[in-house]
Amino acid sequence: MNTKVIVGIVVVVVIVAVAFFLMQPSEPSREPTPTPAVKYSLSEVAQHDSADDCWVIMEGVVYDVTDYIASHPGGESIVEGCGIDGTFIYDNRPMGSGSPHSDNARALREQYKIGELE
Numbered sequence: 001m002n003t004k005v006i007v008g009i010v011v012v013v014v015i016v017a018v019a020f021f022l023m024q025p026s027e028p029s030r031e032p033t034p035t036p037a038v039k040y041s042l043s044e045v046a047q048h049d050s051a052d053d054c055w056v057i058m059e060g061v062v063y064d065v066t067d068y069i070a071s072h073p074g075g076e077s078i079v080e081g082c083g084i085d086g087t088f089i090y091d092n093r094p095m096g097s098g099s100p101h102s103d104n105a106r107a108l109r110e111q112y113k114i115g116e117l118e
Contacts, residue, residue: 038115049083051076057085063112
């Protein structure tokens with residue numbers, strides 16, 4: 001076969017392959033759809049007021065910290081906030097050091113977030 005014919009065939013194959021690739025539908029970029037926050041009333045939160053079932057409100061956000069109580073560095077002092085708005089307790093730690101919680105503690109609590117206060 002002539003070299004020009006072979007080069008011509010290769011060029012045609014490459015052009016067809018590139019055209020095929022470019023014509024494939026691309027997936028549209030999708031931004032995650034935010035999930036609407038679940039809203040809880042103060043009376044709903046108040047029903048979860050023990051070490052066996054502990055929801056705490058902090059800064060208008062509701063957290064289920066039941067599974068965290070056993071590993072809480074401050075021991076069971078966290079139970080003082082069960083079923084109530086524990087923002088003051090969390091910010092001031094009256095049963096402990098009296099100093100605010102660390103940035104790490106604030107980041108850790110996010111995994112226990114279950115909703116917002118109505």
